[in-house]
Amino acid sequence: MADIAFDGPRGPKPRRRLSGRNIMIYGTLIVVALYYLVPLYVMVMTSLKGLPEIRLGNIFSPPVEATFQPWVKAWAEACTGLNCDGLQRGFWNSVRITVPSVLLSILIASINGYALANWKFKGAEFFFAVLMIGAFIPYQVMIYPMVILLRELGLYGSLTGLVLVHTVFGMPILTLLFRNYFATLPDELFKAARVDGTGFWGIYFRIMLPLSLPIFVVAVILQVTGIWNDFLFGVVYTKPEYYPMTVQLNNIVNTTTGVREYNVNMAATILTGLVPLLIYFVSGRLFVRGIAAGAVKG
Amino acid sequence: MMDQTQSATETSLSIKGLQLSFGAVQVLKDVNMDIRQGEFIVLLGGSGSGKSTILNCIAGLLDVSDGQIFINGRNVTWDEPKDRGIGMVFQSYALYPQMSVRGNLAFGLKNARLPRDEIAKRIGRAAGILQIEDYLDRKPAALSGGQRQRVAIGRALVRDVDLFLFDEPLSNLDAKLRAELRVEIKRLHETLGNTMVYVTHDQIEAMTLADRIALLRDGVIQQFASPEEIYRKPVNLYVAGFIGSPSMNFISGEIAGGQFRFNGRAINLDRYDGAPRDGVAILGIRPEHTDFDTGSSEAGIEAIVELQEHMGAESIIYLRLDGQRFALRTPDDTHYPEGTRLSLSFDIARASLFDPQSELRL
Ligand SMILES: Nc1ncnc2c1ncn2[C@@H]1O[C@H](COP(=O)(O)OP(=O)(O)OP(=O)(O)O)[C@@H](O)[C@H]1O
Ligand SMILES: [Mg+2]
Numbered sequence: 001m002a003d004i005a006f007d008g009p010r011g012p013k014p015r016r017r018l019s020g021r022n023i024m025i026y027g028t029l030i031v032v033a034l035y036y037l038v039p040l041y042v043m044v045m046t047s048l049k050g051l052p053e054i055r056l057g058n059i060f061s062p063p064v065e066a067t068f069q070p071w072v073k074a075w076a077e078a079c080t081g082l083n084c085d086g087l088q089r090g091f092w093n094s095v096r097i098t099v100p101s102v103l104l105s106i107l108i109a110s111i112n113g114y115a116l117a118n119w120k121f122k123g124a125e126f127f128f129a130v131l132m133i134g135a136f137i138p139y140q141v142m143i144y145p146m147v148i149l150l151r152e153l154g155l156y157g158s159l160t161g162l163v164l165v166h167t168v169f170g171m172p173i174l175t176l177l178f179r180n181y182f183a184t185l186p187d188e189l190f191k192a193a194r195v196d197g198t199g200f201w202g203i204y205f206r207i208m209l210p211l212s213l214p215i216f217v218v219a220v221i222l223q224v225t226g227i228w229n230d231f232l233f234g235v236v237y238t239k240p241e242y243y244p245m246t247v248q249l250n251n252i253v254n255t256t257t258g259v260r261e262y263n264v265n266m267a268a269t270i271l272t273g274l275v276p277l278l279i280y281f282v283s284g285r286l287f288v289r290g291i292a293a294g295a296v297k298g
Numbered sequence: 299m300m301d302q303t304q305s306a307t308e309t310s311l312s313i314k315g316l317q318l319s320f321g322a323v324q325v326l327k328d329v330n331m332d333i334r335q336g337e338f339i340v341l342l343g344g345s346g347s348g349k350s351t352i353l354n355c356i357a358g359l360l361d362v363s364d365g366q367i368f369i370n371g372r373n374v375t376w377d378e379p380k381d382r383g384i385g386m387v388f389q390s391y392a393l394y395p396q397m398s399v400r401g402n403l404a405f406g407l408k409n410a411r412l413p414r415d416e417i418a419k420r421i422g423r424a425a426g427i428l429q430i431e432d433y434l435d436r437k438p439a440a441l442s443g444g445q446r447q448r449v450a451i452g453r454a455l456v457r458d459v460d461l462f463l464f465d466e467p468l469s470n471l472d473a474k475l476r477a478e479l480r481v482e483i484k485r486l487h488e489t490l491g492n493t494m495v496y497v498t499h500d501q502i503e504a505m506t507l508a509d510r511i512a513l514l515r516d517g518v519i520q521q522f523a524s525p526e527e528i529y530r531k532p533v534n535l536y537v538a539g540f541i542g543s544p545s546m547n548f549i550s551g552e553i554a555g556g557q558f559r560f561n562g563r564a565i566n567l568d569r570y571d572g573a574p575r576d577g578v579a580i581l582g583i584r585p586e587h588t589d590f591d592t593g594s595s596e597a598g599i600e601a602i603v604e605l606q607e608h609m610g611a612e613s614i615i616y617l618r619l620d621g622q623r624f625a626l627r628t629p630d631d632t633h634y635p636e637g638t639r640l641s642l643s644f645d646i647a648r649a650s651l652f653d654p655q656s657e658l659r660l
């Protein structure tokens with residue numbers, strides 16, 4: 001027994017920085033990051049150049065003489081079909097479409113999900129099944145029937161109509177999202193709240209909501225990006241004066257008259273993408289914090 | 299008339315013909331119980347026997363398929379949980395994670411729109427009884443399991459009700475804490491004197507806490523009696539086998555002429571508690587009611603030692619008797635090597651005889 005040598009490995013196992021595995025992981029990450037960042041870089045650079053400089057054709061070089069004129073033009077002067085007051089009109093249209101659509105769809109879907117997960121009412125299974133079928137029907141099929149429906153409701157061409165469309169089309173997937181999340185909250189919590197004299201709404205607002213911040217953030221990300229980036233519904237269900245930003249962007253970029261102003265196009269595109277980008281940055285942090293705060297253990 | 303008002307005042311909880319089905323599956327089949335004011339009732343049974351389901355029906359968290367529930371003489375079958383005058387404690391504690399301990403205790407009282415000083419008074423009292431004053435302002439996540447369970451009990455306590463429902467409140471705790479809190483719950487019951495219905499699958503908890511145990515199997519109450527009675531006179535084979543560890547030994551044989559006969563041996567039934575009929579029967583004898591034969595009583599029942607477990611104060615010897623496993627519990631700590639032949643004697647006064655067909659006690 002006594003002659004066992006006690007000198008072998010001891011303590012934490014040493015790790016090599018440059019192992020094959022690490023090279024593989026970081027290599028892939030860098031390549032993927034470049035793949036996304038290079039176009040963005042080119043866009044930003046181009047948007048800061050004047051047209052003569054762009055014509056030189058060196059897309060990777062930084063601007064010799066940086067100008068914000070293309071940005072100003074994209075925002076306030078570019079022609080979007082009917083009028084020439086830039087993207088700003090589309091921006092505010094998009095805001096007026098996105099904010100109510102996001103709020104309404106998340107509110108309704110979360111209540112749906114809560115009712116489906118926690119109150120096993122008669123027909124709940126059937127209702128859920130119907131909703132899920134809705135999620136799998138390609139929405140192109142429903143575009144025309146929806147036009148008729150909106151026309152009958154007198155909402156065709158209005159912002160309200162478009163908000164309604166976005167709310168309805170977001171419903172299946174959001175309801176599924178919320179139902180599955182609420183189903184993971186402990187059932188006994190729900191029972192305890194009932195014994196404590198809380199009803200349907202009380203439990204929703206005072207027990208479920210405070211525990212579900214992460215899933216609400218996920219839903220907001222999903223809906224804001226989805227609705228902000230929507231093009232098809234915006235074209236189909238509204239009039240030109242209500243066109244969302246994406247549609248106006250398309251009109252700017254695809255004008256066939258005059259010279260192609262690449263710098264303005266780039267600036268307009270970045271402007272349009274800014275809102276989802278902002279949502280990712282802001283809610284990404286909130287999201288992580290939400291998960292930490294909502295950690296219900298034991 | 300007299301009788302009815304009489305029973306209404308002293309019956310705390312009464313369950314009549316309770317049935318419950320989930321779709322086609324009938325989980326509870328005609329459950330009947332009358333529980334007196336201040337009684338400690340334990341619902342005991344294996345997993346899936348319907349214990350939690352009964353408790354949820356009493357609490358009003360499940361709609362019954364048939365039957366009635368009375369609490370303090372009032373028919374509460376259709377009442378909301380909050381209107382039934384119950385407090386409930388859950389296995390997973392079910393504390394509201396976003397609220398402090400104080401918030402958890404106050405939640406139900408605020409919902410009932412009690413005045414603030416009354417809420418503060420009740421919280422103070424419950425916190426005093428349960429010794430949780432020091433962490434009233436902490437969140438549940440910052441408490442240990444035992445502290446959380448105390449808070450959960452506190453949440454039932456502040457409701458100031460006559461009937462407490464516990465659904466396996468100790469099963470998430472380690473053995474030592476479980477034993478401590480068990481004693482505390484017993485003490486709490488003695489202090490408060492209210493009725494408690496307590497679900498567990500732990501027979502030690504059941505035996506130590508209960509005034510009466512309702513032993514369940516597949517949604518049917520097998521026996522509803524005091525722990526002593528369930529232990530001494532189990533009504534059927536299932537109850538006999540369920541209570542006790544190691545469980546009761548069973549020997550097949552037949553009864554004739556006041557004797558139980560098996561494999562050419564005969565045991566006198568003079569001292570048996572009951573009047574068994576003649577015919578085939580199963581003799582049930584607990585390991586602790588079996589002893590080494592001192593030569594005085596029955597004609598030697600011989601068995602061979604297979605294994606012995608020493609547990610300090612006592613030891614359990616596993617034997618082979620006519621090819622069947624047989625356990626014996628003894629305070630004797632002599633070591634018996636495998637293969638040793640031992641002569642046994644049974645304490646017939648504490649044995650049970652069962653009909654192999656109906657499985658009922660004779
Ligand atoms: N919502 C439900 N739908 C269908 N069957 C259910 C439902 N809830 C419970 N059951 C069934 O009812 C039976 C009794 O369940 P219950 O929860 O009352 O058992 P238990 O005695 O509390 O068991 P355990 O000790 O495991 O908690 C089980 O067989 C279970 O599968
Ligand atoms: Mg249970």
